[in-house]
Amino acid sequence: MAILVLGILLFLGLHLIRVVAPGFRAGVIERRGKGTWMGIYAILSLIGLCLIIYGFGQARSETGMLYDPPVFMRHIALLLMLFAFIFLAAGFLPAGRIAVAVKHPQVLSIKVWALAHLLANGETSSVLLFGSFLAWAVILRISLKRRERAGERVLPVFKSASNDVLAIIIGLVAYVLFVWKLHEWLIGVAPVVMG
Structure with missing residues (x-):
């Protein structure tokens, strides 16, 4: 640990x-x-x-378990992760409506990712890891709000709605690949158990 x-x-x-x-x-x-x-x-x-x-x-x-999440939390986590991938993709592309609406898509992606994993995992190590990243993302978002109020330009500027379509496609493809094989290959745990 x-x-x-x-x-x-x-x-x-x-x-x-x-x-x-x-x-x-x-x-x-x-x-x-x-x-x-x-x-x-x-x-x-x-x-x-x-x-x-x-x-x-x-x-x-x-490490042991801090809590044992109910099975339906895994389904909620899977749904949240779809949004996390879309927000992450939106954060790397020129700003579309998604990026402008959520203001900081990469930070939001990390918050959603961490929350989803906290809902589905109750092991001490998972709570420490995902709780730390969630706290970091919240602190970072508060800092970004302060910088905005101080006049610093930190918000994305709208470029094209076509970037939203691209963010959704990239996010969806990445999501499917992670659920299908990449999560198990990289992390050692299958997010969906088939069979």
Whole structure:
């Protein structure tokens, strides 16, 4: 469990630097250059992500259950994940109506992903992992609202409704692939048990 906690602290801590220490990032970029900052940030984020993946796999076999979700929660989680994939796709495309309506589609995608997994998983390691990501996304959204109120431009600007169609198609294809095989292949757990 210690490796999982270390990975979460490293990964999410890096992704909260702009929220908790906005001058630190700017100072490093000013002194060392944006390329150096991005390189260090990417390497440490990758290390944190690897620690999370390894630590989560290890912690799942070591930790017990905090709660036993009813079976219907898995169905709700599956439905929520469809929206999470669509929001994620919308966040990587030029803004359509979806991105403009939800304001921060990638952050919303993480919140929906984390909530869906908390509904379907009651193991201590799962609650720690998904609860941490949900808390991080909520903190980040609050920070983005404050930056908006301060006059910083952080909201997406509408480009084309065709990007909504593309986001839905990409999200749906990714969702089907994950439910069909990728989740089991990458995570070791099938989201839908066939047969």
